[in-house]
Amino acid sequence: MNWSDAHISDVLVIGAGLAGERVAIEAAMNGHSVTILSLVPPRRSHSTAAQGGMQAALGNVAQGYGDNPDIHFEDTVKGSDWGCDQEVARIFCEQAPVAVRQLSQWGVPWSRVVPGKRTLPDGTDIEDLQEKAGLIAQRQFGGTAKWRTCFAADGTGHVLQYAMDSVVVKLGVTVHDRCEAISLIHDGETCFGAVTMDLRTGEIRPYLAKATVIATGGYGRIYGTSTNAVINEGTGMAIAQDTGVVPLGNMEAVQFHPTGIVPANILVTEGCRGDGGYLLDKNLHRFMPDYEPVKQEIASRDVVSRWMLHHIRQGFGVDSPYGPHLWLDIRHLGPEHICTDLREVHTICQNFLGIDCVEALIPVRPTQHYSMGGVRTNKNGDVYGLKSLFAAGEAACWDLHGFNRLGGNSLAETIVAGMVVGERVAEFAKEQSLVFPFSLVQDAMAAQAQRLADLRSRKNGTEDAFVLRHRMEDTLLNNVGIFRTAEALQEAVTTLQGLYEQAQNVRLRSSGLGPNPELLAALHLPGMLRLALCISYGALQRTESRGSHYREDYPRRDDDNWLKRTLAYWKPGAPMPDLQYEPVNITELPPGSRGYGEMPIDKGE
Amino acid sequence: MADRLLTFSIFRYNPITPEIPPRMQEYQLEETMGMSLFIALNRLREELDPSLMFDFVCRAAICGSCAMLINGRPGLACKTLTQDMPDRITVMPLPVFKLVGDLSVDTGVWFRHLNVRTEAWIHTDKVFNPEAIEERMDNPTAQAIYDAERCIECGCCIGACATANMRADFMGAAFLNRIARFMIDPRDERPMAQYFDVVGTDEGVFGCIGLMACDDLCPMEIPLQGQLAFVRRKMAQMALKCARCK
Ligand SMILES: Cc1cc2nc3c(=O)[nH]c(=O)nc-3n(C[C@H](O)[C@H](O)[C@H](O)COP(=O)(O)OP(=O)(O)OC[C@H]3O[C@@H](n4cnc5c(N)ncnc54)[C@H](O)[C@@H]3O)c2cc1C
Ligand code: FES
Numbered sequence: 015m016n017w018s019d020a021h022i023s024d025v026l027v028i029g030a031g032l033a034g035e036r037v038a039i040e041a042a043m044n045g046h047s048v049t050i051l052s053l054v055p056p057r058r059s060h061s062t063a064a065q066g067g068m069q070a071a072l073g074n075v076a077q078g079y080g081d082n083p084d085i086h087f088e089d090t091v092k093g094s095d096w097g098c099d100q101e102v103a104r105i106f107c108e109q110a111p112v113a114v115r116q117l118s119q120w121g122v123p124w125s126r127v128v129p130g131k132r133t134l135p136d137g138t139d140i141e142d143l144q145e146k147a148g149l150i151a152q153r154q155f156g157g158t159a160k161w162r163t164c165f166a167a168d169g170t171g172h173v174l175q176y177a178m179d180s181v182v183v184k185l186g187v188t189v190h191d192r193c194e195a196i197s198l199i200h201d202g203e204t205c206f207g208a209v210t211m212d213l214r215t216g217e218i219r220p221y222l223a224k225a226t227v228i229a230t231g232g233y234g235r236i237y238g239t240s241t242n243a244v245i246n247e248g249t250g251m252a253i254a255q256d257t258g259v260v261p262l263g264n265m266e267a268v269q270f271h272p273t274g275i276v277p278a279n280i281l282v283t284e285g286c287r288g289d290g291g292y293l294l295d296k297n298l299h300r301f302m303p304d305y306e307p308v309k310q311e312i313a314s315r316d317v318v319s320r321w322m323l324h325h326i327r328q329g330f331g332v333d334s335p336y337g338p339h340l341w342l343d344i345r346h347l348g349p350e351h352i353c354t355d356l357r358e359v360h361t362i363c364q365n366f367l368g369i370d371c372v373e374a375l376i377p378v379r380p381t382q383h384y385s386m387g388g389v390r391t392n393k394n395g396d397v398y399g400l401k402s403l404f405a406a407g408e409a410a411c412w413d414l415h416g417f418n419r420l421g422g423n424s425l426a427e428t429i430v431a432g433m434v435v436g437e438r439v440a441e442f443a444k445e446q447s448l449v450f451p452f453s454l455v456q457d458a459m460a461a462q463a464q465r466l467a468d469l470r471s472r473k474n475g476t477e478d479a480f481v482l483r484h485r486m487e488d489t490l491l492n493n494v495g496i497f498r499t500a501e502a503l504q505e506a507v508t509t510l511q512g513l514y515e516q517a518q519n520v521r522l523r524s525s526g527l528g529p530n531p532e533l534l535a536a537l538h539l540p541g542m543l544r545l546a547l548c549i550s551y552g553a554l555q556r557t558e559s560r561g562s563h564y565r566e567d568y569p570r571r572d573d574d575n576w577l578k579r580t581l582a583y584w585k586p587g588a589p590m591p592d593l594q595y596e597p598v599n600i601t602e603l604p605p606g607s608r609g610y611g612e613m614p615i616d617k618g619e
Numbered sequence: 620m621a622d623r624l625l626t627f628s629i630f631r632y633n634p635i636t637p638e639i640p641p642r643m644q645e646y647q648l649e650e651t652m653g654m655s656l657f658i659a660l661n662r663l664r665e666e667l668d669p670s671l672m673f674d675f676v677c678r679a680a681i682c683g684s685c686a687m688l689i690n691g692r693p694g695l696a697c698k699t700l701t702q703d704m705p706d707r708i709t710v711m712p713l714p715v716f717k718l719v720g721d722l723s724v725d726t727g728v729w730f731r732h733l734n735v736r737t738e739a740w741i742h743t744d745k746v747f748n749p750e751a752i753e754e755r756m757d758n759p760t761a762q763a764i765y766d767a768e769r770c771i772e773c774g775c776c777i778g779a780c781a782t783a784n785m786r787a788d789f790m791g792a793a794f795l796n797r798i799a800r801f802m803i804d805p806r807d808e809r810p811m812a813q814y815f816d817v818v819g820t821d822e823g824v825f826g827c828i829g830l831m832a833c834d835d836l837c838p839m840e841i842p843l844q845g846q847l848a849f850v851r852r853k854m855a856q857m858a859l860k861c862a863r864c865k
Contacts, residue, residue, distance in 0.1 A: 166765055362680075
């Protein structure tokens with residue numbers, strides 16, 4: 015390796031989704047040279063797929079009057095089932111309105127308030143006042159006391175990402191797309207950047223920086239079926255944990271979204287229910303009010319998903335060649351509403367189900383959707399365990415979401431965390447000088463070169479990367495889903511441990527030359543399996559139910575023993591994660607009732 | 620559904636191995652219910668040829684990654700269902716863009732370059748005040764901006780465009796639409812003359828020869844023809860004004 019091979023900047027941001035770009039913008043505006051890496055062009059990041067919206071307490075619409083950050087805070091903490099960091103939730107709720115308004119100035123075409131009277135699908139009459147005309151409109155999402163979710167028709171994530179990237183382009187921030195970080199360069203105390211693979215040529219190269227930021231999004235694809243984009247493989251979390259000193263927080267907290275369509279597993283937004291849609295069973299009975307008389311379809315996601323699966327287990331699912339599902343009914347919202355504010359849903363139904371949801375029911379079932387867990391940071395975004403390393407967005411466990419994220423709080427998190435962490439990164443980089451230990455960089459490069467050479471030489475091994483991967487996906491899907499038991503989790507841990515061993519023995523069928531897809535699959539597999547093990551083992555150890563983590567053998571929240579966050583470390587060469595725990599930061603709202611999801615769930619037959 | 624055996628004829632070329640010339644390679648797969656090209660290509664890769672390169676991200680027709688020539692027509696592979704196709708399906712990479720390998724093309728660099736060239740961001744002198752509430756906008760304006768903003772930069776309109784296929788510097792329907800988006804946005808303070816410098820040229824709106832393949836092919840069904848006409852009208856008015864003041 016020569017120094018001339020190295021790409022050097024003040025700040026290296028791994029990930030060009032909303033979180034990564036927002037951090038990059040803050041750092042660039044503070045005068046730093048910034049490089050963003052991404053697997054794909056920024057505007058194809060998974061953030062663009064978000065349809066529904068972003069929460070911020072503006073109080074602009076009739077059903078949101080009187081809203082403020084305090085109420086948003088309370089909703090978020092209850093939603094998290096008291097698992098979130100309350101200091102972080104407070105910062106977040108105060109800043110979310112600023113974030114929304116700044117994005118408006120950057121060009122986001124937020125839907126706007128149209129004054130007048132109207133009747134909601136449930137018969138309630140409301141009036142949007144003239145004095146609020148033209149302010150940013152807000153819709154209802156689950157688990158919130160007020161209508162708070164700002165949206166741009168049916169494509170909020172798309173317009174946010176385009177506006178954000180337009181600022182990145184304007185500022186001239188360097189973006190290297192088709193460039194993957196495959197390991198971090200560190201000495202056990204400080205992070206110096208990352209070894210990357212060029213996905214156009216398959217070559218590796220060091221990227222060095224004073225500050226490195228992980229903003230690589232979620233890991234949904236380790237589950238066989240997920241609403242996530244196919245690039246969401248959790249590699250950013252995996253390389254951080256692989257340092258041996260960085261923990262992943264609360265990996266057992268996995269969100270299942272109530273309405274993935276069957277069989278394509280594409281999400282239709284929570285906006286469908288927020289705007290008044292119903293869930294129906296095989297008898298076309300609207301069952302949610304039976305279980306949740308107050309919040310009905312718009313209780314938090316963990317609760318709705320649980321009742322849906324429970325209802326299916328009771329025999330009320332609709333049979334299909336792809337297994338039982340339920341129906342989402344939005345017909346009564348009317349063609350005009352469906353074709354504007356829910357147009358994406360309409361298009362998805364047309365493209366992937368061949369149905370017109372203005373007239374037809376939509377087949378849905380709960381589907382893996384979001385990772386509350388991730389690279390553990392403090393409230394400023396500093397990663398535990400390594401200096402000069404930061405994290406933001408879905409890849410991070412900043413811990414805004416605890417054990418259940420509210421719809422609309424993730425887009426808001428990416429941007430608010432982007433601002434907060436970006437500020438911290440900018441300040442940090444000002445105080446650092448550009449010094450890199452040559453031998454360390456050389457060793458990090460050599461280790462990755464060796465890994466690739468071993469795979470490409472195809473001398474050893476017998477295992478097929480794709481086959482192992484599908485076994486991992488099935489194991490998580492079947493054993494580490496919505497309802498969990500010690501038995502199923504133990505079985506998952508055992509199977510995954512076996513797969514992890516086998517994954518060291520992969521032999522490519524193809525040459526592995528260049529940015530070969532089989533090579534990449536083999537390269538990602540061990541890291542993905544480590545994440546799978548952290549989730550399963552963390553879930554096995556946590557003998558309580560909290561938010562999305564529901565143990566049938568321990569159906570109650572247990573604050574005496576489990577009001578704490580799991581920290582999963584992976585020591586070099588270890589076969590299993592090392593789990594430690596830390597207390598949850600409770601500053602304002604002591605644990606209490608969520609106001610939904612209280613009714614006990616009988617075990618289905 | 621009849622059990623069909625589908626034949627895929629796929630363009631293969633990997634710049635890493637230039638000694639192997641570009642070629643069409645055939646594969647066969649049994650059709651399954653609801654099969655899309657996303658499902659089919661992934662099965663081909665996993666079962667028959669793990670070196671096959673292609674791009675998918677959202678697999679829901681949202682991100683614009685998977686545009687290809689499918690039986691000669693640019694389209695999004697993830698939303699192309701095999702049930703709508705004949706037994707023989709030919710898949711080629713999108714033209715105009717640089718080839719990465721097999722079906723994968725480099726749209727990212729092309730679009731970034733044009734975003735820079737057209738200065739596709741809000742131009743304003745206003746300084747953001749975090750204490751203030753947002754500036755108002757009426758909802759129809761917001762919706763009109765949104766309608767143009769729905770472009771997913773998939774490149775179908777560029778791949779289909781006769782002018783773009785002939786001249787590398789033509790900005791194509793995607794960017795004429797993008798320009799229209801900023802023109803109608805009251806937050807963008809650019810004077811018309813500034814737009815004129817960017818698009819009032821043969822690389823811009825006057826390069827279009829009006830075949831309108833873009834309009835038929837846009838997977839987002841953006842009325843590109845209308846957007847083009849709008850920009851052209853604005854530019855023509857501008858040109859007239861300039862002629863008058865001379
Ligand atoms: C279908 C869907 C709909 C959603 N709707 C909503 C909604 O309505 N409201 C809401 O609040 N939330 C929603 N969410 C959640 C929300 O969209 C995401 O949590 C959020 O966008 C994540 O943003 P991010 O910036 O953290 O990551 P992403 O947008 O996923 O970006 C990750 C980036 O990292 C890059 N990357 C990854 N690994 C590497 C690597 N190893 N090297 C280099 N680069 C890498 C990728 O290329 C990408 O640029 C939705 C999620 C889904 C799946
Ligand atoms: S994969 Fe996103 S548009 Fe096809």
